[in-house]
Amino acid sequence: SGPIGGLFSSAAQAVQAYVAYFNATHANGICGRKLTVHSYDSQTSDSGDNQQTLTACQADFALIGSVSAFDPGGATSAAQCGIPDLRAVSTTRARQTCSVCFGTDSQQLPLVPQVQPDFWNKQIPGAGTKAAFLYVDTGTTAQQAKSWEQAYAKDGFTWVLNQPIGISESNYTPYV
Numbered sequence: 001s002g003p004i005g006g007l008f009s010s011a012a013q014a015v016q017a018y019v020a021y022f023n024a025t026h027a028n029g030i031c032g033r034k035l036t037v038h039s040y041d042s043q044t045s046d047s048g049d050n051q052q053t054l055t056a057c058q059a060d061f062a063l064i065g066s067v068s069a070f071d072p073g074g075a076t077s078a079a080q081c082g083i084p085d086l087r088a089v090s091t092t093r094a095r096q097t098c099s100v101c102f103g104t105d106s107q108q109l110p111l112v113p114q115v116q117p118d119f120w121n122k123q124i125p126g127a128g129t130k131a132a133f134l135y136v137d138t139g140t141t142a143q144q145a146k147s148w149e150q151a152y153a154k155d156g157f158t159w160v161l162n163q164p165i166g167i168s169e170s171n172y173t174p175y176v
Contacts, residue, residue, distance in 0.1 A: 002044030008067040011088050012039050015065035042066075046073030057081035071095045071140075091140045117155035128157035134175055137164035 019035045029035065038060055040052035053074025056063050063078065066087040072094030078085045079098045090096045090103030120127050131152070135145045142164060149159055163175050 001041055002048070004044070007044060011065050011067040014088075018065075042071070042073070049073035050077055053077045053083075053085075054081075057083050062086060075101060091144060093143065117152045117157060121155055128152065128155065130160050131157045132161035132163065132175070133159055134161075134163050134165055134172060136167050138167060 016037055016039075019037050023029065023034045038056070040056060040063075042049040042052050049071055050073035053063070054077050057077065060083065063083055063085040064087075066085070067089055071087075071090065072092040074085075075092075075094035075098040079100055082100055085095070085098065085101040087095070087101065087103050089105040090098075090101055095101045095103065117128065133145055133149055135141045145162065145164075149157075149162065153159070161175070165172065165175070
């Protein structure tokens with residue numbers, strides 16, 4: 001839910017699919033137990049993230065597959081209760097530095113994947129000599145933009161424009 005309903009629903013669908021696959025292919029499960037998914041909704045807010053993390057701390061043995069643009073709310077709660085938080089991506093420093101939180105797609109330098117800049121350099125030689133970075137202006141994306149710019153710069157990208165764009169703005173033509 002939140003301001004854009006279903007924004008990260010694919011993360012929940014992926015976890016559901018994996019659990020169904022695991023249970024179907026591992027007759028004995030884990031120590032004789034099948035996996036069960038309890039889905040939580042942070043409502044794309046820090047307070048929602050914290051509340052759902054506290055709920056999971058009481059009911060579950062791990063948090064799996066989360067994606068949230070506003071994920072720092074539950075970082076302290078996750079660390080305090082010790083629940084492993086294995087998320088798709090940790091988007092903020094609070095989750096990136098949380099002792100029990102691990103994002104599979106790192107946004108933290110020096111761990112930002114180099115696959116994408118390599119891809120663009122091969123597809124369009126010289127594309128990175130004059131590059132622009134446009135991103136939606138939120139605290140999370142501003143932090144990510146800095147990490148991604150630094151990672152791409154390692155592969156020769158030169159940024160001639162770094163432009164945050166208002167969250168409600170949909171016309172990027174003036175920036176292009």
